[in-house]
Amino acid sequence: MSQPLIALTELWKTYDTGEIAVHALQGVDLVVRRGEYVAIMGPSGSGKSTLMHILGCLDTPSKGSYLLDGEEVANLSRGRLAELRNRFIGFVFQAYNLLPRATLQRNVELPLLYGGVEREERRRRATAILEHIGLVDRARHLPGQLSGGQRQRAAVARSLVTNPALLLADEPTGNLDQATGGEVMALFDELNRDGQTVILVTHDPQVAAHARRVVRLVDGRVATDEERQAA
Amino acid sequence: MNLMEVVVDGFADVRAHAGRTVLQTLGVVLGVASVVATMGMTAGGKQQSLKYYAESGGILKVFAWPRPVEKVRASAREQASRGMTLDDVEAIRASIPGFDLVEPEVGRSLLVRSPRLSRSYRVTGVSPTYADLHELIVERGRFITPEDISNHTAVCVLGADRAQEFFGSENPVGKGLRIGDHYFRVAGVLLYREFYWNRSENYNALGWMNELVVLPATTMLARQVGAGERKVDQIGLRLASLEELKDAVPALKRLLATRHGAEDFQVFSRQERMQEMEKQGQVYDITFEVCGLISLIVGGIVVANIMMASFTERMREVGVRKALGAKGWHIGVQFLMEVAIVSGLGGAVGLVLGIGLVHAIASMLGQPAALTPSMVLGALACSTFVGAFFGPYPAWKAARLDPVVALRYE
Numbered sequence: 240m241s242q243p244l245i246a247l248t249e250l251w252k253t254y255d256t257g258e259i260a261v262h263a264l265q266g267v268d269l270v271v272r273r274g275e276y277v278a279i280m281g282p283s284g285s286g287k288s289t290l291m292h293i294l295g296c297l298d299t300p301s302k303g304s305y306l307l308d309g310e311e312v313a314n315l316s317r318g319r320l321a322e323l324r325n326r327f328i329g330f331v332f333q334a335y336n337l338l339p340r341a342t343l344q345r346n347v348e349l350p351l352l353y354g355g356v357e358r359e360e361r362r363r364r365a366t367a368i369l370e371h372i373g374l375v376d377r378a379r380h381l382p383g384q385l386s387g388g389q390r391q392r393a394a395v396a397r398s399l400v401t402n403p404a405l406l407l408a409d410e411p412t413g414n415l416d417q418a419t420g421g422e423v424m425a426l427f428d429e430l431n432r433d434g435q436t437v438i439l440v441t442h443d444p445q446v447a448a449h450a451r452r453v454v455r456l457v458d459g460r461v462a463t464d465e466e467r468q469a470a
Numbered sequence: 471m472n473l474m475e476v477v478v479d480g481f482a483d484v485r486a487h488a489g490r491t492v493l494q495t496l497g498v499v500l501g502v503a504s505v506v507a508t509m510g511m512t513a514g515g516k517q518q519s520l521k522y523y524a525e526s527g528g529i530l531k532v533f534a535w536p537r538p539v540e541k542v543r544a545s546a547r548e549q550a551s552r553g554m555t556l557d558d559v560e561a562i563r564a565s566i567p568g569f570d571l572v573e574p575e576v577g578r579s580l581l582v583r584s585p586r587l588s589r590s591y592r593v594t595g596v597s598p599t600y601a602d603l604h605e606l607i608v609e610r611g612r613f614i615t616p617e618d619i620s621n622h623t624a625v626c627v628l629g630a631d632r633a634q635e636f637f638g639s640e641n642p643v644g645k646g647l648r649i650g651d652h653y654f655r656v657a658g659v660l661l662y663r664e665f666y667w668n669r670s671e672n673y674n675a676l677g678w679m680n681e682l683v684v685l686p687a688t689t690m691l692a693r694q695v696g697a698g699e700r701k702v703d704q705i706g707l708r709l710a711s712l713e714e715l716k717d718a719v720p721a722l723k724r725l726l727a728t729r730h731g732a733e734d735f736q737v738f739s740r741q742e743r744m745q746e747m748e749k750q751g752q753v754y755d756i757t758f759e760v761c762g763l764i765s766l767i768v769g770g771i772v773v774a775n776i777m778m779a780s781f782t783e784r785m786r787e788v789g790v791r792k793a794l795g796a797k798g799w800h801i802g803v804q805f806l807m808e809v810a811i812v813s814g815l816g817g818a819v820g821l822v823l824g825i826g827l828v829h830a831i832a833s834m835l836g837q838p839a840a841l842t843p844s845m846v847l848g849a850l851a852c853s854t855f856v857g858a859f860f861g862p863y864p865a866w867k868a869a870r871l872d873p874v875v876a877l878r879y880e
Contacts, residue, residue: 297793297873318797325795332877336790340486352475353795397794 242309244404244436245271247296247371249375250303252289252459264300264326265459271438274403276431278439278447281456288409289464290456291440295330295407301402308404325354329406333413337382337397344378347397354401364400372396372426388419395426399435406430408436412446424449476800480807485687487780491812494776498816499823501769504854505762506824506845507831512755512842514832519747522665523740525606526676532569532719533738534726546810555700558729562705567723571603571708574700576690582683583648591632593649593683595690603706606679611643611658618657618686624693626654629682630662652693654685658872666836721843766852773812774860781864782879788868789876802869809861818851821846 252264253310263286271277281287290296293305296312300319305312307327312322315323324365330336337346348363356364358416372392382390391411398406408427428449431437439450447453484491523529536553559574577594600606615629627805633642633656643658657839663676674680691699707714707722719739726735736880825841 252576290876294511295793297877321792321795321797324793332790335822336877337794338787338790343808349791350794352479353791353797353800358475403794 241273243270243306244274244275244308245269245305246306246406248304250293250300250305252286252293252298253301256443263459264293266303267321267456267459267461269454269461269464271436274431274434276427276437276449276451278441278450279405279456280444280447280453281462282442284460287440287456291409291438294405294438295328296320321353325350325401327404329401329403331391331398331406331408331411333410335382335387335394335414337390337394338430339382342381343374343385343396344380346382346393347400350397350401359458365396368396368400369393386419387415388422390418391415391423392426392445395423395430399430404436405434407440408437409440410443410446411439411441412443413441420446425434442463472652473803477807478621480804481811484808484811487808490776490780491808494773494808495819497769497772497776497818498813498853498856499769499820500772501766501856502817502820503824503827505852506821506849507827508758508762509848510824510828510840511831512844514828517840518667519744522667522675522856523744525663525665526679529740529744530712531603531740532709532722534705534707534708534722534787535736535738536704537734539738547866554702554705554726554735556702557700558726559702559705561725561729562707562722566718566721568710568714568721569707570710571599571645571706573597573600573603573706574687574702575600575704575706576687576695576699576705578650578690578694580650581648582632582636584645586638589635590634591681591683593626593685593690593694595683595687595694597687600684600706603634603708604679606682607661608658608664609661609811610641611656613658614684614686619688622689622692623686624652624654624689625686627656627660627682627684629655629657629660629678629680631677631680632683638871649683649685650694678721709741712741715739728827738872759818765858769816770856770860773856774864777809777860777864780866781833784868785871785876785879788871789873792871792873793877798869801871802865805865805868806861809857809865811858813853813861816856818850820853821849824849 247267247269250264250267251262254261265286267286267290269311272291279287279290289298293300296307296315297320299315300313303313307323308325312320312323325328335432337343338349341349344362344365347369348361351361351364357382366375366378369378374389374393374396374397377385377389377393383393385393393412395411406427412423412429415423424446427437427439437450439446441447453466454461495785520793523531532554534554554574556574559572562569563572573596575594577592579590580593581588581590582593596614597619598614598616601608606613608627611627612714614625617623618625626649628636628642629862636642636647637656642659645656647654660679660682663679664674665676666673685694709718719737719742723737726737727733788796791801824845828840
């Protein structure tokens with residue numbers, strides 16, 4: 240069997256707040272293979288945000304091992320982590336987090352700029368992905384001139400432009416109404432059908448229902464881990 | 471690597487935040503402008519002094535006057551003082567080579583009469599080189615010549631105002647004028663001269679040149695004063711060069727003191743006066759420069775304030791950029807670009823505004839404005855200082871920012 244994309248072993252994250260140490264993650268074991276569609280659920284304070292930050296290489300664990308595509312991430316430098324984020328991971332945030340004063344084109348090109356991709360190639364790839372998402376006619380618009388659904392789709396385009404191994408979405412429908420949220424989820428479903436590995440972090444069962452595997456966190460540990468039939 | 475690309479991106483970012491950039495730039499502009507303005511005003515004042523000295527004979531001029539003696543406190547020697555004499559003049563010429571011109575001046579108040587006007591004025595006996603000492607300019611005719619001196623010629627030279635008074639619009643050269651009890655022919659008329667320290671004070675510092683009535687020194691002594699008289703009113707001298715100042719002026723004082731046996735004279739040197747003024751000026755300079763510096767610091771604080779305010783506002787953006795794979799230096803360059811543009815632009819605009827301010831204030835006070843290379847350098851130094859002082863810290867902080875903390879920022 241091929242090497243898993245993500246392998247977490249006995250992963251701990253401890254925040255030292257001075258007087259008391261807070262254990263956000265207390266020995267998480269998790270394996271995610273390429274092409275999976277996983278929802279990570281859990282109540283507030285269960286550690287799902289911390290887990291997402293570590294999965295996304297924004298943060299490093301206090302203890303334990305995180306193999307991303309076979310490479311140990313736990314002890315890497317900031318610069319190397321930035322490279323991994325750029326190459327392996329596409330983020331989609333609840334609040335879209337598009338740069339408000341940059342056009343969609345510039346927003347989508349930004350990860351390629353940081354990846355050192357040439358100007359012409361950046362333009363070509365950003366245009367291609369905007370075309371795929373259906374926003375190519377809005378390339379010159381600023382995020383503020385778009386609807387919430389369009390903004391989130393633009394954010395998805397930006398996360399996909401580097402062709403990342405992992406799409407990591409944090410409450411992607413949290414700021415959207417039912418209909419537009421459904422559109423965005425349909426986009427994730429389609430991407431996953433084409434082989435894209437997707438991890439959703441959410442507390443919304445309707446969103447989690449799109450995934451084929453649901454991992455529940457309680458008090459920093461994996462409580463349940465269920466596979467289910469594709470919807 | 472792709473530094474150029476990141477710089478271009480940083481530039482686009484600055485353009486996108488035009489409002490913030492304008493505010494910051496304004497801070498630098500005001501600081502730099504006030505520094506330039508204070509420098510310009512002080513430089514203008516100095517140039518004014520230099521210009522006056524240049525127009526009226528240069529900084530090489532030295533004067534020696536008899537000093538009025540206080541009768542009560544004076545010593546016997548001082549009371550016996552005969553003032554300055556032609557013998558003093560000859561002694562100076564003979565023993566102090568540091569002066570290339572030694573000009574005695576003998577004046578009397580005499581009745582001057584033309585067909586138009588009859589009035590008493592001070593008439594001065596001088597030698598031909600008197601014009602060189604004071605940089606007098608002859609407009610019509612000629613000045614006193616060596617022949618006038620040796621022949622005791624009965625000629626006079628008039629300042630522009632006097633010529634106007636006695637002859638109106640007629641050309642006075644060759645015309646007759648009665649001075650005291652004798653008849654004189656007008657040999658020349660001097661060019662009208664003016665110099666105003668500032669327009670609000672209506673005082674022409676070169677006005678005395680327009681009011682001159684001069685005769686050959688020998689004629690003056692023989693016809694107006696009395697042939698036996700050797701006493702002169704003042705001695706004007708010119709240093710052969712500035713290097714002579716150190717030796718020639720003390721030598722002059724020693725010579726006069728020895729010859730007179732008392733301190734019954736005063737010596738005034740323009741160069742020494744300049745140095746004194748320079749010293750006094752330094753006090754004002756420092757005051758002005760401190761004022762300018764305070765405005766610069768205020769400007770810098772404006773920049774730092776907006777920088778820090780926008781820093782918190784931009785924390786989330788920094789987090790997003792980092793999530794997308796930006797490394798520390800990407801973010802740092804972006805922040806530094808902003809400071810570089812702000813301080814560069816602010817320096818340039820501040821310089822222009824400061825020069826404008828100098829001209830505006832100068833024309834209000836009626837003083838000349840000065841633009842010196844040191845002002846441009848000063849403006850450059852100021853804006854670079856603001857950039858170098860207030861730029862790297864926020865840039866470094868942003869570069870080091872933990873992406874998780876930055877993303878969580880609301």
